[in-house]
Amino acid sequence: MTNMTTLTKSKHHHYALRGYVFVLLAATFWAMLGPLYTLAVRWGTASPLTVIIYRSGTAAAVLFVVLLFSSPGQFRVSLHHWPFFISYGLFGVALFYVGYIYAVLRIGVALAVVLMYTAPGWVAIIAFLWLGETLNRWHILALSFMIVGVILISGAYTLKFSHLDLIGIALGLASGILYALYSVFQKIGLRHYSPWTIQFYGFVIGLVPLLFLQPPAISAMPFHHLPLLLLLLLLGAVPTLAGGLFFAFSVQWLPVSRASILASLEPVIATFLGVIFLHEKLVFWQWVGASLVIFAAVLLRISPPPKRREEMSNDSQSSSRGEDI
Numbered sequence: 001m002t003n004m005t006t007l008t009k010s011k012h013h014h015y016a017l018r019g020y021v022f023v024l025l026a027a028t029f030w031a032m033l034g035p036l037y038t039l040a041v042r043w044g045t046a047s048p049l050t051v052i053i054y055r056s057g058t059a060a061a062v063l064f065v066v067l068l069f070s071s072p073g074q075f076r077v078s079l080h081h082w083p084f085f086i087s088y089g090l091f092g093v094a095l096f097y098v099g100y101i102y103a104v105l106r107i108g109v110a111l112a113v114v115l116m117y118t119a120p121g122w123v124a125i126i127a128f129l130w131l132g133e134t135l136n137r138w139h140i141l142a143l144s145f146m147i148v149g150v151i152l153i154s155g156a157y158t159l160k161f162s163h164l165d166l167i168g169i170a171l172g173l174a175s176g177i178l179y180a181l182y183s184v185f186q187k188i189g190l191r192h193y194s195p196w197t198i199q200f201y202g203f204v205i206g207l208v209p210l211l212f213l214q215p216p217a218i219s220a221m222p223f224h225h226l227p228l229l230l231l232l233l234l235l236g237a238v239p240t241l242a243g244g245l246f247f248a249f250s251v252q253w254l255p256v257s258r259a260s261i262l263a264s265l266e267p268v269i270a271t272f273l274g275v276i277f278l279h280e281k282l283v284f285w286q287w288v289g290a291s292l293v294i295f296a297a298v299l300l301r302i303s304p305p306p307k308r309r310e311e312m313s314n315d316s317q318s319s320s321r322g323e324d325i
Helices: 002-030 033-042 048-070 079-116 119-130 137-154 166-189 195-211 226-250 256-277 284-302 309-324
Strands: none
Touching (some): 002 256, 033 256, 048 195, 048 226, 079 137, 079 166, 119 137, 137 256, 166 195, 166 226, 195 226, 226 256
């Protein structure tokens, strides 16, 4: 019995480690979004909606080709699961992408990032209410370090909050909630489908309403600017598709609340990419913020995983039976 327990723990540790690697890869790919989006806008010919359309469209097209030639059976989904896919595409893809980009345009990257990274808090609440996950003190401590770290990294503490755009703040908070829903949708969908199927239908369904938000002529403009077109295709294939897939793989092995906090390494990685490739400089408090986020990730790695509520109930019942004996 002891050997069986040891083997089970060893197997769980192996899968958990795989989950950590996948979520770190997701954060690394997502960290590329900022530099690539900045380049697209600097070239002046891509509207924010155009960037979103090509992100979703490219990811959907690549997945379609991959599944068509490797596993066409993964296109099949149950009729009664269509409400899930429609909800995921609309809220987890279309509205999330739109809300975040327009939050950036109205209140700037710094505050928009902070508001979007309220997502782990929302994920923890949603996972507690609907997925049966619990929160322990290590989890809450890591979440606190992460929030403070993101604020310091982004420089949001230097902003004059009395002059903030309330609509922009609302969009930023909405993007945080929608990002949380994106994470939770991934976990729920994996109960029935592979990450490939979930991502494909999410991107396709999310793309449909986006195509109606601006005239086709504007959406087609990148075809007249080859470097921009290649950049947008890269944006859709690498940070959007690869990042989304690796996050979906990670929540197969990790609680979604924990994976969401670990994904908050994205602004740290993005900051370091800016230092290395764009020769940006960090002030002291940004280094402190990066250290706090990294510490939060380490804390999650070494802390015991939170139990599901049914496990706690079983433990309590077992304890009661032991006391009776």
